[in-house]
Amino acid sequence: MGTHTTLDTMRQADGILAGIRCADDLTIAASRDGGNRAVRLLAQAAVDPGDQLTAIAAVHALAQVFDDSADDVLVTLLEHESGFLREHAAWAFGTRLPRFDALAGLTSMVVAGGFSGMIAQRTLEQWAASAPEHVALAAEGAMLGVADPAARARLVETLGLIPGRIPQRTLRRIAADSAEGLDARAAAVAALGDGPANDAVIALVTDLARGDDDLAGVARLALLDLTVPAYPRAPWSQGQTVAQLFLHADIDRELSQVGSGDNGGIATLLVRLGDALVAGDGETDLLAPTVDRVLTLSRGGPDAALACLPEVSSTLSGHAFATVPFLGAPISSAESWPRRVAVQRGIRRILRAAGTVDVLHLRMADVGTLAASTVARELEIPVVFTVAPDPHSVITAMDAAGTLTRANFGTVDEAEHFWFRARLVQRMAADAAHTVLFPRPELERDMRALVGIDITEHPERHSVVAEGIDLTVIDRSVAAAIAADPADFADLDALLQTLPPARRHLPLAVSVGRLHRVKGMATLVHAWADDAALRERCNLLIVGGDLANPTLDERGQLDLIGRAVPLATAAEHGLLLAGHRANDSVARWLAAARYGRPGLAAPSGVYVCASMKEEFGIALLEAMATGLTVVAPDAGGPATYVEDGTTGFLVNTADAARLAGGISDALDLAGGPFGAEFAERAADMVAGTFAIQAMAGTLAGVYRSVTEAHAIDWALSAS
Known part of the structure; x- marks a missing residue:
């Protein structure tokens, strides 16, 4: 179908979820058609206030029309009065070549912060790979006249994602400047820890690490990143090491915080499951390698992040708890998206300290999964992903209740990030080495209708696993x-x-x-x-x-x-x-x-x-x-x-x-x-x-099959 016909189909889709899935067809049609007519049709749809769902789809379809006129429309949308259009235009630009007249709009979004700022920062990070000088100068220029400490910190963090001498020089200056705010200096120090380990950087970070304030805690972690190599796997370790993550909880062995904030049932599950996996009393093949170590990652402060590393790097078997560090008080999962870069760095540090991690099990469509999946690709760790129809079930419920409509979808999405989270689930399910599914009365139907996954197509890549309790x-x-x-x-x-x-x-x-x-x-x-x-x-x-x-x-x-x-x-x-x-x-x-x-x-x-x-x-x-x-x-x-x-x-x-x-x-x-x-x-x-032991036994089998398949793939690629 052509762009015009596909737009009509999307506008007539039965329900919000069906409309979201039609967006892929629109993207394909637009990329195939190309030209000014397709751009004109999509530009008109993008600013239609009566159908915000189709408007978002049109923005992403524009990103696949490789024509200067499509760039012109997207640049205009970066300045649109509707926040959701600015956000999706920034996201769409991430799939295109750098457009220098878009840099001002993107850096302005970073200054404003929030979820949209995170989206804009991701696009700038992608553009920095091919045009580092232009992106660095734009970020530096944006700092002029910006006094808000949090906004300055976001720009400094963005500079830390750009390779080259320009950002390195600025980062060293800000890290050493006592007149700068704590957040900006901490962002600079953390970024230096991710950069090249030259003598000047090590000397600066070492000096800052001698203090007793929050900045010193960040500096000690950065110094570790600069000077400590990745830990090798212990040669006598025969079992698997499995990492699991729930970022938005204060997880401890006693489960003392369950029920507060975002500390829900998932926190209880991960503690009990990790204990059961290393206990080795699940229903597993006794001749097969067992799970030797489990690492459970959650949030905390810089001092806790440093204190956990000896246990994380230990060669002893058991269930270890690791901390991904943040400055300041805990915030909710919905507010955590702007912490993507800090989360990535914290997860990378833990997984490197652990030596070889055989499997990373991710759940939830949140910033933890977004960041951890990036690190897993870098470190070549296979991912097991638990697929649940979230936010799909919420979208369906709100659609049925009439509180979510085509006319207000973009406005609601600006707060709930439905489109991004649904796409994240889709990508994770496609990229994961194995997916885990919860039992449902009509599992095949629901996965197809809600998430758009046909689990009968490759049944060997999916396992239905019931949760368990102690x-x-x-x-x-x-x-x-x-x-x-x-x-x-x-x-x-x-x-x-x-x-x-x-x-x-x-x-x-x-x-x-x-x-x-x-x-x-x-x-x-x-x-x-x-x-x-x-x-x-x-x-x-x-x-x-x-x-x-x-x-x-x-x-x-x-x-x-x-x-x-x-x-x-x-x-x-x-x-x-x-x-x-x-x-x-x-x-x-x-x-x-x-x-x-x-x-x-x-x-x-x-x-x-x-x-x-x-x-x-x-x-x-x-x-x-x-x-x-x-x-x-x-x-x-x-x-x-x-x-x-x-x-x-x-x-x-x-x-x-x-x-x-x-x-x-x-x-x-x-x-x-x-x-x-x-x-x-x-x-x-x-x-x-x-029983939790039954769940552990089933998952241990999944982890074993994923590890074995990954070892075969690695051997074939190395031969």
Whole structure:
């Protein structure tokens, strides 16, 4: 089809996701047609305010029309009043040869920062490979008159991505200038650590590393980058080394931060999974090499990043935790995109220190995956990628609800980055050595419809792997709940004592998770509070969130919750907000919801997951393993293991009335004559199917096959 016909097809596509997938056809048609007519058609579509979805597709199609007139249009779009058009024009330029009249627009976007600044910086980095002097002079020139410390730091960081003497000279000057702000100096020092290790640079960085401030911490890492070579693999190491990453969490062995900020179920999973992999008790071939070491990467400060390296570089087997360093307080995953360069450097340092890493397992469509995939290509590490329909499921849900339309897609995308994240999932799935998929009732159909992947085409490259939980934690918690020792439940009892005496005979409806709109906590509170009969049947316990220092997302959820139940007097109404708790504590609380707390909570409580989407559901599995009747989303992973009407209820969690009805049904079932029988049925099902050891065994086989295939490919390429 030609450009005109393909544009018409895209405009008539049934749904937002279908439209996004049509963009590839538009790009192909435009590149084939070329010429002024194609450019004119695409330029008109790009500025159509009534169809922002097609507008974005037209911008990217322009990037494949190799004609000066296409460049002219893209340069104009860099100055457009619509932020999403500027952003996608900057992205589109990354596939074209350098255009010098676009440099001013791109550097202005870097100064402005945010996700668009990251996109513009990536394009400048790509252009710097062929036109380093022009890009360096543009970045240097942009610094004139820019006083904002964060903006200056972004420009300095951009200079650090450009090869040559011009940026090196500027970086040394800024690093040594005490009048510069900390962020700019830190960016300069970090960039010097990535550059050539000459005597002048080493002397400067060494001097800065002698201090005791934040800049010294960055300098010590840079000095290590400059002077320490990549570690070789220990010759006696026979097992595999696997690295796994979740950047947006403060992951520790005790899982003390789970439930706060972005510290969700994935943090719990990675800790338990890493321990199970190195324990070697999964269902693996005993004659095959085992996983010898697991490296779990997450965020932290420069000092922690330096302190972790001895453990990372150790030749001993085990599960090591590594830190990707940032300056300043933690920020949410949605705000982390501008930290791409820092993330890349931190990941590269860890993987080099670890010696040979056999497999890098990535999950999520986030900046961690974006950066880590780049490092993996540099270091020739094969990648296993867990493919989930995210953001695809959210796009579909918002499309169905009417909150995401062609007319507002670009505006929403500017905040949510749907287009970029969907493309990132598509690229990762195509490039990965192996993909891992969550079980879903209609997996083949959903992967094709939502993500655009046909998993039947190359089935040897895909594995369906269910997540798992640590059953020993559950067993201890159930035993503690049955024993009812007050010492094991002091924190929970103190919280339950804030309830009015008249409500202490009621069972608990419990929900555990982050205070984020995707998790539906505010929706759950409204469903419970607005149903007078339900409110009189149970108290509602929300476990998650940093209540003392909430993030922007957490604050938004708390404000919405406060509209349903006044936060200051929430306990008086039966709502308990517990904040985040350690994973072991949460497991005991779930058991307490089933068995009750004498004089404080009745037995036969239930568990509620009100998520907008749930790819699988670690907390749901933990609740079912405890014997709680659950309420879960009727789409995604939970539908593969929740037996509707027996072990729980599958509902449309976006519908408050149905959610409330599901909770009432769950309470009826849990307290009914078959409650105990069905509770054991749920617990037995989880124990038999979803132990973390089973997941580890399956993944160990995947890692082994990927490592063996990579070794064959390397041998063939070297011969």
